[in-house]
Amino acid sequence: MPLSNVRILHEDAAVLVVNKPTLLLSVPGRAEDNKDCLITRLQENGYPDALIVHRLDWETSGIILLARDADSHRELSRQFHDRETEKAYTALCWGQPELDSGSINLPLRYDPPTKPRHVVDHELGKHAMTFWRIVERCGDYCRVELTPITGRSHQLRVHMLSIGHPLLGDGLYAHPEALAAYERLCLHASMLSFTHPVSKERMRFECPAPF
Structure with a gap:
């Protein structure tokens, strides 16, 4: 290909x-x-x-x-x-959170009966933490910057769902209105920073979201 x-x-x-x-x-x-x-x-x-x-x-x-x-x-x-490393994601989320920023600290695990979904589980889940910040409020949805501290599968999608703000276009976790609001999952890895393995220089890359 x-x-x-x-x-x-x-x-x-x-x-x-x-x-x-x-x-x-x-x-x-x-x-x-x-x-x-x-x-x-x-x-x-x-x-x-x-x-x-x-x-x-x-x-x-x-x-x-x-x-x-x-x-x-x-x-x-x-x-x-x-x-x-440092990572940041841009997302479009359904609804309008009351606060302009916050953190989500909820343990997650894979849920075989609803494969490939993941769920919050306070007994069996693995530690997961996400910081979020409103970048722009746009009527029925908002643009947010998401900073994962841990790297669990579907972490950002499940965490935003857990506070009542699923990602637009998310076929696994969004309710019908949020799913229909955009033709693709509105989640984009927009920033990554790491130390070069040879030169030891700190490197930072940014890539704007296409939505």
């Missing part, structure tokens, strides 16, 4: 920073028809050494960091594990 609308934001001998479009897997899925993905497209189109460091959901667009050798991959993976 061609790179198509995968945009290269930065490349050097150790790292690759790209803007992943919506409706593209980060890595191959288990099913035979889910082999097309970001890492495969990159490896087949000039970046055979690309190694995935972290992932975004199929419907989530935005910044993804990849390594280009084993040592860089090990160091960048450590930074994510030790929470030395």
Whole structure:
């Protein structure tokens, strides 16, 4: 598959920073028809050494960091594990929160009966924390900046749902009005900051949301 609308934001001998479009897997899925993905497209189109460091959901667009050798991959993976990276997401959420900012500290777990959904579970869930801030209020919805402190699956989507403000266009968690309000999931990884594994320079990349 061609790179198509995968945009290269930065490349050097150790790292690759790209803007992943919506409706593209980060890595191959288990099913035979889910082999097309970001890492495969990159490896087949000039970046055979690309190694995935972290992932975004199929419907989530935005910044993804990849390594280009084993040592860089090990160091960048450590930074994510030790929470030395900084991430911010832009989202459109249904409704108008009373406050302009806040934090959500609710444990999450995968819920097999409603696969692939995740749920809040105070007994069996894993610690998850998100900070949110209103950027703009727009009638029935608002534009928010979301900063995840942890990196649980579907964390931002479930956390915003838990306070009554599901993401627009979210086929898994939004109620009918919020789902119909936009033709795609309104979640975009808009900022990523990390320390370069070789130069040790602190690097920051921003990529505006397409919605």
